Amino acid sequence: MLILDSVHTFYGHIHALKGVSLTVNKGEIVTLIGSNGAGKTTTLNTISGVISAQSGAIYLESSQNGGSERAGDVQEPGIRLDRLHAHEVARLGVSQSPEGRKIFARLSVKENLAMGAFARTDADGIRSDMARVLELFPRLEERLSQPGGTLSGGEQQMLAIGRSLMSRPSILLLDEPSMGLAPLLVQQIFQIIREINAQGTTILLVEQNAQAALQVAHRGYVLETGHIVLSGDAQHLLSDPQVAEAYLGI
Numbered sequence: 258m259l260i261l262d263s264v265h266t267f268y269g270h271i272h273a274l275k276g277v278s279l280t281v282n283k284g285e286i287v288t289l290i291g292s293n294g295a296g297k298t299t300t301l302n303t304i305s306g307v308i309s310a311q312s313g314a315i316y317l318e319s320s321q322n323g324g325s326e327r328a329g330d331v332q333e334p335g336i337r338l339d340r341l342h343a344h345e346v347a348r349l350g351v352s353q354s355p356e357g358r359k360i361f362a363r364l365s366v367k368e369n370l371a372m373g374a375f376a377r378t379d380a381d382g383i384r385s386d387m388a389r390v391l392e393l394f395p396r397l398e399e400r401l402s403q404p405g406g407t408l409s410g411g412e413q414q415m416l417a418i419g420r421s422l423m424s425r426p427s428i429l430l431l432d433e434p435s436m437g438l439a440p441l442l443v444q445q446i447f448q449i450i451r452e453i454n455a456q457g458t459t460i461l462l463v464e465q466n467a468q469a470a471l472q473v474a475h476r477g478y479v480l481e482t483g484h485i486v487l488s489g490d491a492q493h494l495l496s497d498p499q500v501a502e503a504y505l506g507i
């Protein structure tokens with residue numbers, strides 16, 4: 258569904274992504290783990306078009322381009338996201354729940370959720386997605402008219418994920434959803450991520466909490482200073498000595 262092929266991203270002279278290649282298949286939870294500064298957020302921002310890749314390609318296979326190839330065309334594996342602006346990528350069903358939540362502090366919880374659906378016009382669908390989000394996050398339902406900025410950290414995290422879901426994404430990019438949360442809430446957030454996936458949303462999950470991320474994911478990639486150094490089955494990575502030593506504190 259999503260393919261990164263040797264993606265290089267720079268901030269001025271800083272070479273942040275040094276040829277990152279990864280794939281996310283439809284229906285999967287794939288996790289990208291790595292330490293501070295490895296390039297995890299940069300990877301998500303490059304996919305969503307917030308930053309442009311300097312070279313390499315990013316493909317999204319979506320229902321809109323399926324089966325449209327004609328005889329004689331060179332068949333690409335999807336739409337080239339790296340040639341699009343962030344708002345165009347968002348319209349293709351790629352939704353990012355950013356690091357540090359970035360909710361609208363002065364808007365109410367309900368208005369924050371509605372912002373997630375700004376590009377949609379299907380009122381019935383928006384209503385049913387709102388109901389689904391409030392079912393996933395009952396805490397938000399109790400706080401619908403409260404300004405987003407007055408929510409606790411964990412509640413803001415729920416709001417950020419809920420807002421992303423309101424765009425009815427085909428792929429959800431989650432940037433450290435467990436950051437700063439109490440252990441009990443961390444478990445809850447990962448349970449909800451599993452549920453969102455079970456309901457049909459493909460997920461690329463960035464995490465420093467490698468243990469929890471690998472437990473919920475199907476597959477994983479380990480990023481170190483802009484390079485993918487390891488990849489594979491989540492269960493396999495969990496038992497990999499290199500991963501255990503560097504990321505699981507074992």
Ligand SMILES: Nc1ncnc2c1ncn2[C@@H]1O[C@H](COP(=O)(O)OP(=O)(O)OP(=O)(O)O)[C@@H](O)[C@H]1O
Nearest residue numbers: 268271273291292293294295296297298299300465
């Ligand atoms: N706006 C920027 N300008 C310059 N350098 C940047 C910028 N954003 C990130 N970087 C650099 O790019 C590298 C990758 O940063 P990135 O934020 O992607 O890491 P990360 O894996 O998300 O880390 P963390 O776990 O701390 O969030 C780092 O060396 C960082 O200093």
Ligand SMILES: [Mg+2]
Nearest residue numbers: 297298299356
């Ligand atoms: Mg980050």
